[in-house]
Amino acid sequence: MTVQLSRTAGRREVETKRVSLSERKQRRAAFWFLLPDSLGLLIFVAVPMLLAIGLGFFSVDGFGHAEFIGFGNYLRMAADPQFWSSTGVTLLYLVIVVPAIFVVGLGLALLVQQRIPFIGVIRSALFVPYVISLVVIAMVWQFMLTDKVGVLNGFLELFGIHGLSFLGDPQLTLGTVVVITVWFQMGYYMIIFLAGLQDIPGELYEAARIDGASAWQRFRFITLPLLRPTSFFVLITSTIAVVTGGFDLVYVLTNGGPSGATSLLIFYIYQQAFLYGELGYAAAIGSLLIVVLMAWSLLMFKLTKGGRFDND
């Protein structure tokens, strides 16, 4: 009996020793496991981000000479009508696309959640644009929207609408870009919402049905509140995706035109940097965008109480 007691005590001592030893081992292992990704993120994300903010205080000429001009670029922004018009275009695009993606994504998720024949095929069809590159998407739509001869105008003829210039009329072009954006992104958000819907326990709906709740009431008082985490995720990611992701589409489809109607900020930054060589000015606009997006995301994190990000 006593022998056994002392033996367990001894084992315990060995164990604590082993734990402290393994703690040091764990720290060393963690260092090597984290090294490649940390180094990569540092060089290709953190450094460029800081560089963008720093570069924003310089004026860079075509020969790569940089001159410190303090807040000069920011003052220039304030007085640059094209910057303001790009900001306006971006905001307009944002306030239409984000709610549209939300409503369409959720609507499609509710539809494809139903037990209908061939629902798998319908689901795939709704999702397929998402896997196509934006360059190809831009070309296909350009072809369909060609003035006078495009298939869309041919279709509208049937309703007595003639010769709309979807890509040439400033009034129409941003709307066209909005529709295309929603068309290719809706499948992605449909899946995200579908995952959220499948997490809601079915008993809740059954109980509500027994209590005589209508379909609208079940949606309003069960689906919407329980989808809140998914909804916030969709709002954050779609905002970031919309602000920074419209570039390929605008570059190939409209080149910012007609007369700046689709010149999103991200496209304006590219133009300033790679067409006019205004690296400092472009970086200043870029860093402003970084700050705004970070503030927006932080606000969203606060509103969601940061929950569900860390399981520890």
Add this chain to the structure above:
Amino acid sequence: MTETTRTARKKLKTARADRRWTPQKTVLFIVGVLLGLLTVFPLLWMVTSSFKPADEVNNLDLLPSHPTLENYSYVFSQVPFARYMINSFLIAAAITVLALFFHSMAAYALARLKFRGRDTIFLMIFSTLLVSAPVILIPTFIVIRTLGLLDSYAGLIIPAIFNAFGIFLLRQFYISLPAELEEAALIDGASYWRIYRSVILPLSRPIMSALAVFFFLANWNAFVLPLTITSNPDLWVVQIGIANFQQQYSSSWNYILAASTVAALPTLLIFFFFQKQIVASIKSAGFK
């Protein structure tokens, strides 16, 4: 016993209900089919129009009256499209493999090892998710130029590897694994590398295959970074190739659509064969 028969009966009932066409279901079915057709129409139109001869490409018939492969052979004879495709394939594949390897390593450390500053490091990595590539395009370009990677395969591959998205998803997955898995291995004196190699990696096969499909697609479709850092046509990826092709043949839609179809074909094939993986990777992205 009664419980099981009840659930069995219930299952039978729902299965039968699935097959019954209620008016409500018929309406939903019609809506679904219409929306699905509308959604795929642009892609269908692209593919069928790519088989139309030049004088027919702008007419409004869905199917070509004289289908031809002429457009395809012209595209491949005028432009080194095969080369662009091979470039795209090699680059996207290299990024996918390296990214999965590095991300799973980092995720393993963040999820399963205990060390000081772990949560701070995770938060820092997580916050880089908010800075997406196009916003820092210019400084990234400067960094790549400074490293001497402009116009090189390394420049197309290395910067695209590092993305916190994969680390985040893998970490979430590793956290959910039971702790007992490693305990036995640790008592046997296995190193952490050994545990990662022979316990964690084999277990992560489903999520890794989902992420692999997703990474490959995203990088096959990448446009902005290759656009800014390559000027040598030998290094062009397929997206740059078709964007450039379109500028040269701006009104020859029959050729442009053939080129677009070729560029889209691999992603469509991947979609049809790996749908489950794509959907799984998106679902796990929903912060579940």
